[in-house]
Amino acid sequence: MDVLGILIPVSLFLGAVGLGAFWWMLKKGQFDDPDGDANRILRDDYDDQPKS
Amino acid sequence: MTATFDHIRPSACPACNAAPAAEHLADLPKDAKLMLSLPAIHCAACISEVEKALSAVPGVRDARVNLTLRRAAVQAGPDVTAEMLCEALARAGHEAHELDPGVLATTTADRQGRDLLMRLAVAFFAMMNVMLLSVAVWAGAEGVTRDMMHWISAAIAIPAVIFAGRPFYASAWGALRVRRLNMDVPITLAIALAVGTSLYETIHSGEHAYFDAAIALCTFLLAGRYLDHRTRASARSAAQELAALEVPRALRITEAGEETVSVADLRVGDIVRVKPGGRIPVDGRVTQGQSEIDRSLMTGESLPAFAGEGSIVSAGEVNLTGPLTIIVTAAGQDTALHRIADLVAVAEAGRGNYTSLADQAAKLYAPGVHILSVVAAVGWYLYTQDLRIALNIAAAVLIITCPCALGLAVPAVTTAASGRLFRKGMLIKDGTALERLAEADTVVFDKTGTLTNGAPTPLALDALPGEAARVALALAQASAHPLSVSLARALTAGGTRPADVTELTEVPGYGMQGLWQGQIVRLGRAAWLGADATPDTASFLGLGDAPAIAIPFADTLREGAADLVAALGAQGKRVILISGDSRAAVTRFARTIGIAEVVAEALPQEKAALVADLTAQGAKVLMVGDGLNDTAALAGAHVSISPASALDAARSASDMVLMGKSLAPIADAIRTAVSARARIRENFTIATVYNILAVPLAVAGLCSPLIAALAMSTSSITVGLNALRLR
Known part of the structure; x- marks a missing residue:
């Protein structure tokens, strides 16, 4: 059971990384145009104005 | 949020950038940011075409399409105007409209949405971790291990619950302060009691801790809250977009010359010029010029009226032929347009309080749950004389009965339904509008602009002698009057070639005049040509001294109107047509479309009164209208719909807005509303x-945290899946 002492912090850390990533995406506005992003990937022409 | 974090970098969210851009618009005329609405784009190719077409316009530095919002944000030099961009897009085959970036500023709603989403994310993170730890306890961990799991759960759950549950605590506190009960009171109580007893149990190495239940409760309820918010926010932003389509500008004439000002800056006594085709921004008196004005949005009359020096015009009317100079007699809040708003306020007050299905459920539910848990607690206390067991039972009852599924039941369905209807071109502005639409049994239609396109087409062109038709075409082609434009289009389509008419001049307010084979020919109003006016819209053609020939016009049916009326009849709904137009025009129209009940020549007050009467008789009225004269009736009806071409006031008074030209989505909306209610x-x-x-188990004291977690998750998931079944 000693392994729990490592595993629990590890799982919490990984979860927190996920939460942080979500917060970052939210801040960067990655959910502002989901339809557009889904369609832009299908365009033939080179996207010379990528979302910065 | 993007706007707050980094002002300089252009973000992908045009709405976020619109706010700072709009603020600086006045200070930095060098770098204009234009917003366009693109209602018809739908695919990857559209994005490319639009961005290419926009970038090709000289002066445009950057163009970015947002497909989700169907908007484009354009960074351009000062000499680029929105009209140029719209034209460029029209050439590329895309419909585009200018948007007022000021109206689209980032609102508090956006911030609230992000805030809710963040709380949801935190709650979800905490729920997953606590659930993971709880599995160990459910699997049979005992003694020190179990205590450790409980302590770690507490360490995660307590801060998470305090942070994530804040919207509920605030709302519950707000309700309690005014001595009411709402859905959030049992929620808050359940969370507080669950966390409290669990902490107590954990300190005393107890067996049951409900940390997982408390945080799961928060997560599911926040999910419902977020869905609800998103539906309303997207409807609101689309409604804002419609408002932004009307950019309120006026041409003010000063000693220094003409200047373009915002309508809000006009004062009584100012002189404004209204170009042909422009909407009159204020109430006023004509001081110079002659023209015809279209009053259909204000009164429902389809016949354009003459306006000359001294004529009184009011805001919202459209100037048709000649430029008019108007002295402002009332601006802003004092215009006739705004007096109608008072009528709207009265009508809204008469609408009565609609209790939504969710409120009805909450009214039964909230007191029931409290009584049940108190009875269970008291019962157990009397039976065992142990306060700790009694409190545990009370917490279990509250958690089991907590309205996870109830909180999701309505938002999940309305989200699914309004998403469906949005794709079909219908915008739901109000959360309870769908429920009310499902109840409607009487449909009241306005005529001009609602069932018709509001644009007349000529009738009986075959009756025109060949020569006359050719002269009429020559005259009509030279004018921008809507009747002339439509006549020219119809004649050209019929294969007529224009006659050789010289010295074409437009006499504003009257018509066109020219010289043909040595005689004067005219196309215009009845009075000008000495003919008797007809009750219907008509243009008159005079060849020399011969008696004038009438060319009658009729409004065309809006797309889908006939099918809609037929479908409503088939559904057994009572259909009434009410219009401010003349009796002859209205009855003839009603016959063609198949409506039996007709009210003609109705004033705005009479429209509102008819709706109020029907409501008093117990009917649930669906009002469909577009004009200012319909606004009060729209606000007073049980539920109301207006087309996108309607005036801003009419759209904001109605619960739903049609985005496209067709009326067909209304039938769909009724069907969807009925199934959504089901x-x-x-x-x-x-x-x-x-x-x-689950409640008997909880009351009997057999409810373990495992059962609570299972009941809560399965009921929430079932409810969510059921909502997705919506067809």
């Missing part, structure tokens, strides 16, 4: 069944 009821039933099954 789904909501089913969801309530499902939630109740889960409660009925």
Whole structure:
């Protein structure tokens, strides 16, 4: 059971990384145009104005 | 949020950038940011075409399409105007409209949405971790291990619950302060009691801790809250977009010359010029010029009226032929347009309080749950004389009955339904509008601009002698008057070639005049040509001294109107046509479309009164209208719909807005509304069944945290899936 002492912090850390990533995406506005992003990937022409 | 974090970098969210851009618009005329609405784009190719077409316009530095919002944000030099961009897009085959970036500023709603989403994310993170730890306890961990799991759960759950549950605590506190009960009171109580007893149990190495239940409760309820918010926010932003389509500008004439000002800056006594085709921004008196004005949005009259020096015009009317100079007699809040707003306020007050299905459920539910848990606690206390057991039971009852599924039941269905209807071109502005639409049994239609396009087409062109038709075409082609434009189009389509008419001049307010084979020919109003005016819209053609020939016009049916009326009749709904137009025009129209009940020559007050009467007789009225004269009736009806071409005031008074030209989505909307109401009821039933099954266990003290977690998750998931079944 000693392994729990490592595993629990590890799982919490990984979860927190996920939460942080979500917060970052939210801040960067990655959910502002989901339809557009889904369609832009299908365009033939080179996207010379990528979302910065 | 993007706007707050980094002002300099252009973000992908045009709405976020619109706010700072709009603020600086006045200070930095060098770098204009234009917003366009693109209602018809739908695919990857559209994005490319639009961005290419926009970038090709000289002066445009950057163009970015947002497909989700169907908008484009354009960074351009000062000499680029929105009209140029719209034209460029029209050439590329895309419909585009200018948007007022000021109206689209980032609102508090956006911030609230992000805030809710963040809380949801935190709650979800905490729920997953606590659930993971709880699995160990459910699997049979004992003694020190179990205590450790409980302590770690507490360390995660307590801060998470405090942060994530804040919207509920605030709302519950707000309700309690005014001595009311709402859905959030049992929620808050359940969370507080669950966390409290669990902490107590954990300190005393107890067996049951409900940390997982408390945080799961928060997560599911926040999910419902977020869905609800998103539906309303997207409807609101689309409604804002419609408002932004009307950019309120006026041409003010000063000693220094003409200047373009915002309508809000006009004062009484100012002189404004209204170009042909422009909408009159204020109430006023004509001081110079002659023209015809279209009053159909204000009164429903389809016949354009003459306006000359001294004529009184009011805001909202459209100037047709000649430029008019108007002295402002009332601006802003004092215009006739705004007096109608008072009528709207009165009508809204008469609408009565609609209790939504969710409120009805909450009214039954909230007191029931409290009584049940108190009775269970008191019972157990009397039986065992042990306060700790009694409190545990009370917490278990509250958690089991907590309205996870109830909180999801309505938002999940309305989100699914309004998403469906949005794709079909219908915008739901109000959360309870769908429920009310499902109840409607009487449909009242306005005529001009609602069932018709509001644009007349000529009738009986075959009756025109060949020569006359050719002269008429020559005259009509030279004018921008809507009747002339439509006549020219119809004649050209019929294969007529224009006659050789010289010295074409437009006499504003009267018509066109020219010289043909040595005689004067005219196309215009009845009075000008010495003919008797007809009750219907008509243009008159005079060849020399011969008696004038009438060319009658009729409004065309809006796309889908006939099918809609037929479909409503088939559904057994009572259909009434009410219009401010002349009796002859209205009755003839009603016959063609198949409506039996007709009210003609109705004033705005009479429209509102008719709706109020019907409501008093117990009918649930669906009002469909577009004009200012319909606004009060729209606000007073049980539920109301207006087309996108309607005036801003009419759109804001109605619950739903049609985005496209066709009326067909209304029939779809009624069908969807009925099935949405059925789904909501089913969801309530499902939630109740889960409660009925689980509550006896909780009261009997047999409810373990495992059962609580299972009941909560399964009922929420079932309700969510049921909502997705919506067709």
